[in-house]
Amino acid sequence: SKPFQVRDGLAYGAGVIDMKSGVLMGMYSLRALLESGFDQFGEIIVVFNNDEEVGSAGSGPLLREIAQQVDVGLVLEASRSAEVITKSRKGADKYVMEVTGIPAHSGAEPHKGRSAVIELAHKMIAIHTLNMLYPGVTFNVT
Structure with a gap:
């Protein structure tokens, strides 16, 4: 506590x-x-x-x-x-990830846009999968 x-x-x-x-x-x-x-x-x-x-x-x-x-x-x-x-x-380190999307109208032209939130989610999952590669090494996305 x-x-x-x-x-x-x-x-x-x-x-x-x-x-x-x-x-x-x-x-x-x-x-x-x-x-x-x-x-x-x-x-x-x-x-x-x-x-x-x-x-x-x-x-x-x-x-x-x-x-x-x-x-x-x-x-x-x-x-x-x-x-x-x-x-x-184990040691620790901190990183800041910046992801930029491409704005577009979600109703009229959704195909022209790229969601930064979705891209960030993909990157977070990719980092999390690194936990399986190296025994004893952990990656925590916070």
């Missing part, structure tokens, strides 16, 4: 289910690293992204800035199944 809220001691909002294990894993890993006495590393930067499900519009600029400063980045989101290391996640 949006916005984030706590009711009767329970948290509701984006990330309250799927992100907790990754956050805990990261915090306990840092704790174990510090307690081990190992110190052969530079600065460790921990960043929590609160809007990844919706394209990271708010956190994206900060994440890109920090990415330029680090040698390694780890995503602490839990894997899909037990005992598996996730080595990649």
